[in-house]
Amino acid sequence: MSECLHQWAMTNVQFGFVVFEKCFHCNSLGTYFSAEDTPILGDKYREGDCYWSRVENAQTFRFDLQCRQCGREEKFGDLMGLLHCTGCLADCEVEAMQKKCEQDRTWILVAFGFIYKDKRQPLPPAKVDILTDYFNQRRDTSRSLIKIVSFDLIKDLSVCRGDFIHDVGMLSLEPPEERKHLF
């Protein structure tokens, strides 16, 4: 077992887009990372029985983390993005956790893995913990803390109205004030 108290830093940073697409046949959702603004497969394409249409492109980035002390690297290519809970559902586990943690000045963010035909691909708990450690190492923790949780805690994504920390509509003259609901 490693004795290193890892000090994480971002590495292999790549800016790109997360593409949200929906099948109009089965209404399932899919997401993936693309380095290109225009997905290679196009806005609409067929994959078996699924007829996919692009719903949204968001500018984002992906990265890995590397320990500055021992050099250990953790890949985070499976991290789709981080979502800020807006408290849209009182009985959501994330909202309940957020309310509890706020009293200790701990702020919750939800780590989303990619989704394929509505199947979630969550990050392993150990990697979620590494993300928490990393973002806490970047801040003055005497003032507040960050806690990253998995999107497994969200029972029904179709009713989630949280905000992803990514950029949409950046090619418009004015940044959009409202965002589409993606699920």
Next chain:
Amino acid sequence: MTTKDLIDKLGLRALSTFDDRDVNGVFVSDMMSDVMAGAKSGNLWLTVQTHKSIVPAANLVDVAAIIITSGKQVPQETIDIASKYNIAVLASNLPTFELVGKLYALESFKK
């Protein structure tokens, strides 16, 4: 130099309630991904983005304050979330370029 010092020196408008803190640098970007990758704890973040998701982005990387430039109107929702997180959302009518010039001229930010 603290957030409140900067408000006085640069004539900024404070829109949210916040904890005063030391400022150690400036990060200029209108992309949240850029901020998440590159901003440092204690930085000022200058942007024209006003969507409420700038607040969790700022909080994630522990910026000292967000300055909305160019006289952009900031939605009340953004201000309310910032107040909840005790993050300063400040406003300036100056374009980003001019505000950066004034910040750069301050002794605290000269390298």
